[in-house]
Amino acid sequence: MGKFIFHSDAREDIQLLRFDHSVEMLQLGQLFRQLEADPAKFEKIWEDGYGEFRNAQDRFNVLKWRKAQAKGQGLWRLKDLDLERNEKLFRVFYCMHDGNPEQAHVLAVIFKKLNDNTEFDYDDLTSPAAVRMLRAYDGVRGSAR
Amino acid sequence: MGFAAPHGDVQTILSSQKQWIYVGHRLIEVPAVDIAQPAIQTEFSVDDVFGPIEAEAGAEAVAEATRSIANLLYPEHVESPTLAVLRLQAGMSQRKLAEAMGVKQPQIARLESGKDNPTFTTLQKLAEALGAPIPIVAGALETTLKVAKNA
Numbered sequence: 001m002g003k004f005i006f007h008s009d010a011r012e013d014i015q016l017l018r019f020d021h022s023v024e025m026l027q028l029g030q031l032f033r034q035l036e037a038d039p040a041k042f043e044k045i046w047e048d049g050y051g052e053f054r055n056a057q058d059r060f061n062v063l064k065w066r067k068a069q070a071k072g073q074g075l076w077r078l079k080d081l082d083l084e085r086n087e088k089l090f091r092v093f094y095c096m097h098d099g100n101p102e103q104a105h106v107l108a109v110i111f112k113k114l115n116d117n118t119e120f121d122y123d124d125l126t127s128p129a130a131v132r133m134l135r136a137y138d139g140v141r142g143s144a145r
Numbered sequence: 146m147g148f149a150a151p152h153g154d155v156q157t158i159l160s161s162q163k164q165w166i167y168v169g170h171r172l173i174e175v176p177a178v179d180i181a182q183p184a185i186q187t188e189f190s191v192d193d194v195f196g197p198i199e200a201e202a203g204a205e206a207v208a209e210a211t212r213s214i215a216n217l218l219y220p221e222h223v224e225s226p227t228l229a230v231l232r233l234q235a236g237m238s239q240r241k242l243a244e245a246m247g248v249k250q251p252q253i254a255r256l257e258s259g260k261d262n263p264t265f266t267t268l269q270k271l272a273e274a275l276g277a278p279i280p281i282v283a284g285a286l287e288t289t290l291k292v293a294k295n296a
Contacts, residue, residue: 001254003190004190004191005188005189005190006188006189006190006191006193006194007187007188007189008186008187008188008189010194011189011193011194014194014195014198015194018198018201022198022201022202023206023210025195025198026195026198026199026202026206026207026210027210027213027214029191029194029195029198029199029210030207030210030211030213030214031214031218032191032195033191033195033211033238033239034214034218034229034233036191037229037238037239037254037257038218038229038257039258040296041218056220057220057221059217059218082213082217105188139187
């Protein structure tokens, strides 16, 4: 069975987001729970490009974070497409730990305003959000040594 | 101040600052014991993170969010549900269902993955816990086994 392990940064993100987005955080929580419960769905979180916004049957979308991956940092991004279709844009960032695909380390959950990249821009690895995610990633990698 | 712990004719008095030892009638102060700080938790489970949010939202809101997962994550099985979809439609997590049936959560996971073929008693328990008629649960089991076979 798959397992999500939340970094303290991600936990803090969720704790803060629940004040303004309690229903969405509840929904996101149930998504995590069911992904853990369903190994066939869980393995999709490592499938680059899985899930399409246009396909109403797809519940989530997965992509490698290309800019970070190009620098050798194996970060992934998951979108809840149901929330996305309701213009609630949340980005879940995670990584694998020690080559174990049954564990996903969630490093951050970012709320993105519609058409607004000020909070987070995939192309800018120097933004505060990106810097803390990369630091968290290094922390997770470090703990494997 | 701490407490006295008798060890024969030697007693130890502990506090967070210092430590004294009674040897016979003499009280001897010894260097403070290094008290390890509790390790800072840096990793959290889904329960750790979402449990408090769910507790705050209340059982009905959680059940509603769980039900929505059935339609959104398994649209192909809304009409002919698997055991997992039946559970989600009942607004229950695996753990909640396990508690209602008096079994362990991994047993539910095995049933839902089609690895276990349950006895009639288990089927009855499932039906009762899910609040669904036995034929519906049996149908869901059949779909589950079919899906597992085709996986």
